[in-house]
Amino acid sequence: MIKKSKRFQKIKSQILEQSYELREGIELLKTIANARFSETAEVHMNLAIDPKYNDQQLRASVLLPRGTGKFVKIAVITNSSQLELAKSAGADLVGSDEILDTITNNNFLDFSYLITTPDFVPKIAKLGKILGPRGLMPSPKTGTVTNDLADTIKNFKNGKIEYRADKTGIVHIGFGKVNFSTEDLLFNLLAIKDSINKNKPSGVKGKYWKSCYICSTMSPSINIDVSTFI
Known part of the structure; x- marks a missing residue:
């Protein structure tokens, strides 16, 4: 005891x-x-x-x-046409396949939330064993799989x-x-x-x-x- x-x-x-x-x-x-x-x-x-x-x-x-009173670090994985939009909305880490590779090869998980667009879901699904146990797997249920990156990033930054x-x-x-x-x-x-x-x-x-x-x-x-x- x-x-x-x-x-x-x-x-x-x-x-x-x-x-x-x-x-x-x-x-x-x-x-x-x-x-x-x-x-x-x-x-x-x-x-x-x-x-x-x-x-x-x-x-x-x-x-x-x-x-929340906490600093929130947002990572975004999306296609090249939306990278600048994600950056301007306040995302801390923005990229495409290179972030997937870093997560896969280095178990890189230095972020609070991972947000992605629907077109990247099949690729990210392969990282379930890495992201899932840490509660970082993007999901439509929680709004982390979305086409509305700007509002989603701002909302997670704001609480x-x-x-x-x-x-x-x-x-x-x-x-x-x-x-x-x-x-x-x-x-x-x-x-x-x-x-x-x-x-x-x-x-x-x-x-x-x-x-x-x-x-x-x-x-x-x-x-x-x-x-x-x-």
């Missing part, structure tokens, strides 16, 4: 054994986060889904209205994120930094909630939300009253 630090135990003592209303939980999170760096605010949502079934898988994207349920049906998402205002964190979290409800898998029957917890990078978790969240 891992022994928790005195700091962790002191913080945990401030969290009551109860579920908190959403705003109240965020305010408590901001109070207890005291690391010497800007911690990420995280939400962990347990859904009544079993991703081993195709009609219960959840993978989508959402634009956080107040951003659009991808998410997916893990094999146990839990979705883990960073929804900003703890030094964001309560209102900004609340706006981001509500956007996530709306997106998860909008993308509810067709195979889900009955109750969808099981539990929801928020925490910071270094803090214990805070139980959120799901009835105030769904």
Whole structure:
């Protein structure tokens, strides 16, 4: 059993054994986060889904209205006619087959998101074993396979994120930094909630939300009253 630090135990003592209303939980999170760096605010949502079934898988994207607070590095693979457009839209790494070769030969994965146009999907599909485990495989479901490169790049730069349920049906998402205002964190979290409800898998029957917890990078978790969240 891992022994928790005195700091962790002191913080945990401030969290009551109860579920908190959403705003109240965020305010408590901001109070207890005291690391010497800007911690990420995280939400962990347990859904009544079993991703081993195709009609219960959840993978989508959402634009956080107040951003992520993180630097986002965008790589774009497209044809020569759209390279300049991608650069002018703010992509950090732009190319065609040469980027594919670098990923294949060097396992180059120094980017946050990989965006591509539909014509490159067959080539990128061959890199599934490299990109898939890191969550970097472009997909129409998350908007990273698109003909609208300019808007897609800008959206991801401005706070659009991808998410997916893990094999146990839990979705883990960073929804900003703890030094964001309560209102900004609340706006981001509500956007996530709306997106998860909008993308509810067709195979889900009955109750969808099981539990929801928020925490910071270094803090214990805070139980959120799901009835105030769904």
